[in-house]
Amino acid sequence: MKRETQAVRGAGDLEKRNGPMSTPIFQTSTFEVADNDEQVRLTGSDHYYTRYGNPTNTIAEKTIAQLEGLDAALTFASGMGAITTTIMALLQNGDHIVAQRDIYGGVNKFLSHWLPKMGIETSFVDTADYDQHARVIRPNTKLLYIESPTNPTLRVVDFKKISALGKQHGLLTMIDATFGTPINQRPAEFGIDIVMHSGTKYLGGHSDLICGAVAARRALIERIWETRTTIGNCMDPHASWMLVRGLKTLAVRVARHNENAQRVAEFLSDHAKVRSVHYPFLTSHPQHALARQQMTGGGGMVTFEVEGTAEDARRVTEAMRLFTLAPSLGGVDSLVSIPVLTSHLMISAEERARMGVTDQMIRLSVGIEHADDLIADLEHALEAVSSPEHVHVG
Numbered sequence: 001m002k003r004e005t006q007a008v009r010g011a012g013d014l015e016k017r018n019g020p021m022s023t024p025i026f027q028t029s030t031f032e033v034a035d036n037d038e039q040v041r042l043t044g045s046d047h048y049y050t051r052y053g054n055p056t057n058t059i060a061e062k063t064i065a066q067l068e069g070l071d072a073a074l075t076f077a078s079g080m081g082a083i084t085t086t087i088m089a090l091l092q093n094g095d096h097i098v099a100q101r102d103i104y105g106g107v108n109k110f111l112s113h114w115l116p117k118m119g120i121e122t123s124f125v126d127t128a129d130y131d132q133h134a135r136v137i138r139p140n141t142k143l144l145y146i147e148s149p150t151n152p153t154l155r156v157v158d159f160k161k162i163s164a165l166g167k168q169h170g171l172l173t174m175i176d177a178t179f180g181t182p183i184n185q186r187p188a189e190f191g192i193d194i195v196m197h198s199g200t201k202y203l204g205g206h207s208d209l210i211c212g213a214v215a216a217r218r219a220l221i222e223r224i225w226e227t228r229t230t231i232g233n234c235m236d237p238h239a240s241w242m243l244v245r246g247l248k249t250l251a252v253r254v255a256r257h258n259e260n261a262q263r264v265a266e267f268l269s270d271h272a273k274v275r276s277v278h279y280p281f282l283t284s285h286p287q288h289a290l291a292r293q294q295m296t297g298g299g300g301m302v303t304f305e306v307e308g309t310a311e312d313a314r315r316v317t318e319a320m321r322l323f324t325l326a327p328s329l330g331g332v333d334s335l336v337s338i339p340v341l342t343s344h345l346m347i348s349a350e351e352r353a354r355m356g357v358t359d360q361m362i363r364l365s366v367g368i369e370h371a372d373d374l375i376a377d378l379e380h381a382l383e384a385v386s387s388p389e390h391v392h393v394g
């Protein structure tokens, strides 16, 4: 089945000839059994105890696995839960990780502050410098961790190169593919082992739930499942039902996000008060050719720098009406945020400079409203940038 069909029908039972059209919510913590033999048989299934699994969660998980073209998937209470549980499941004391420098701030914090407590070290490398990735690999390196496109700079990582490096050194490769969505890119087709999403964003799609998902080959998923069950990082069935409902419209939403974001990025590129625009499907993007090879759409995220000061960036975001000032992304409603005041607030100024995250940067999560209205909102808001004679550089 094509992705559009998988998103809508993928995990449903197409053979069933009766019953509800919508996925039932198994809003239960536990499951009754006929006798103790059955009790033992069902241990570890999705009809035992909801921390282990739940049929509503199973539908979401099967749909995500199909969309990613991987054996199996698991859902978690949040995107961070998906990342932390997966890494704790697959690595142990004494192991080493190679991770890109520009990854989501929460992951950076987990790798640099939490994992050392468990005896796991991370070397951070420049995102597009694959020689540097290779140079820091040690005998105890177990995992290559990437994010693509990156937040908020929208750099695109070469999946083929990362996968080849992983195979050459016997490492697992893991991607945070939240910005890419399984509609615009399928990293597993390029050999990436573990594909993770903050389902809070595009998979749910309506800014109304928090969840995470990980897809991989079955043997890895079994190990991650053991850890998820022990740590208790499972998703509530009601939230799973909302995720399943969101997934049904993923393909149509992403198509519209792609179209709108392309128009917004082109508009911003021509604007005198805009210094730079970051969007993978703009021809000016440094990895535009790579983005076209491994993605079928540029996605809904656009980042730009105002031709002015940090104060100008604040004024622009506060002058917007349709783009709502809020962290997060991937929902049908357009959102705007300033990375240095949100996702990257906890990262030092020097580290931000190395990532290319500036004080003038504004990140847009372009929603599915009409592009004309979004552009009109930006046009109006950019009037808040001071005229050049009032700009204080520095």
Ligand SMILES: Cc1ncc(COP(=O)(O)O)c(C=O)c1O
Pocket (backbone or CB within 6 Å): 078, 079, 080, 081, 104, 106, 151, 176, 178, 179, 197, 198, 199, 200, 210, 211, 212, 328
């Ligand atoms: C790229 C990316 N990865 C992971 C996360 C964490 O996901 P969650 O907030 O669902 O824990 C976020 C959240 O903003 C994100 O933007």
